[in-house]
Amino acid sequence: MTGPAVKSATRPVPIIGIMGAGAIGLYVGGMLAQGGAQVVFAARGRTLEALGRGLAVSRYDGFKAELKPEHYRTGSAHALASCDIVLFCTKSGDTESAARELAGTLGPGATVISLQNGVGNLDILKSLLPDHEIVAGTVPFNVVRLSPNAVHCSMEGPVLVGACGASAVLAELARGSGLKLQVRDDLEAVQWGKLLLNLNNGLNVISGLPLRRQFADPGYRTVLAMAMDELLAALDAAGITAVGATRTNPRLIPKILRLPTWLFRVVARQQLKIDDTARSSSWDDLQAGREPETRFLNGAVCALAQAHGRTAPVNALVCRLVDEAFAVKASPEMPGDKLLALAQNEAG
Known part of the structure; x- marks a missing residue:
């Protein structure tokens, strides 16, 4: 484990652990650290080795x-104790x-805030970290x-966290770092709203295009x-906001x-x-x-729809096309009009 002492000699300083040193973890943790927060990254392999040379964060x-x-x-999960x-x-x-x-490693009173895609992660965390x-x-x-050891935030938006004592502490640290963060009391509903946006993740794999170019394709936008x-209909059937x-x-x-592409560009801008x-x-x-996350995204829509008598x-x-792409370790780079034809055929 490397880095400075994590407690001030004169007063306690909140220590922020990052479990999962991927793009999001490195960016959020890096922003907090450059603002002066005490940050510990749980990392392994080449990420752990690279962080020993430094961390670069940038923004759009x-x-x-x-x-x-x-x-x-930096260190293993035990470094977050x-x-x-x-x-x-x-x-x-x-x-x-x-x-x-983390179980058995975290000290008493530690709060865990999930910044993950999909729905259902909180139930797993609550069951294993009671x-x-x-x-x-x-x-x-x-x-x-x-x-x-370099990450780039390519889109505007704040980190959203549920209301609790730890969130207020995190918000204060964020204000001093330049990281945009909002505390919300409707996070369950927000997570479903985020899932709506994450339904594009798999489409980005299928297109093989940067997001800006993909959104310029009317076929991909329609799919x-x-x-x-389908998600909105399933949410209505389940009575979820x-x-x-x-x-x-x-x-x-x-x-x-x-919308027509020219008008979509105006609105999106x-x-x-x-x-x-x-x-x-x-x-x-x-x-x-890595393994695809699609079953926690588009797959969650299928499960919710099925649970409420819908398809x-x-x-x-x-889900099927993404699984095929991961099986061959390459994007099919499918044109948007071809994917749209497949989707229309599936939807009947």
Whole structure:
């Protein structure tokens, strides 16, 4: 384990642990660390080795920071034992194994805040870490991993966390770091709203395109709108409310996606700032040879629909095509009009 002491000699300083040193974990932890927060990254392999040389964080608006290793600590999950707040940033498929690593390691009173994609992670964390406060959170913007120790935030938006004592502490630290963070008391509804946006993750794998170019394709936008319609119908059947993770009402997003491309660009320019480097986290998973998260995203829509007597054929199609892409370790780079034809056929 490397880095400075984590407690002040004169007063206690909140210690922030990052469980899952991927793009999101490195960006959020890096931003907090460059603002002066005490941050500990649980990392392994080449990420752990690379963090020993420093960490670079940058943002779509030109912000850049180069952190030297003395600005944070690194180690295994056991390095988080003294943390007051742990930001849980692993892939959804790793939630159970990572939570088991933390069990018995965290000190009493530590709060765990999930900043993961999909729904259902909180239930897993609560069952495996019953002695700790588990709080929902979400990251509705895109972060690109440029190298093992360099990340770039390519889209605007705040980190959203549920209301609790630890969240207030985190918000105070964020204010001093330049990290945008909002405390919300409707995080369950926000998570469903975030899932609506994450339905594009698998489509980004299928297209093989940067997000900006993908959204310029009316075929891909229409398929995404169809997938969103299935989620909204399933939420209605389940009596679940979804709140927008962005400034746009979730029920307006499918309508916006179906606008003519020239008009979509006008509306999107007002609602969403995104640069040319943006890709989905699922695309990053494909490049890194990790397991796809699709079953926690589009797969969650299929499960919710089935539980309430509905179907979600477009989301099922996306799951199937993403699984095929991961099986061959390459994007099919399917044209948008071809995917749209497949989706329309599946939807009947």
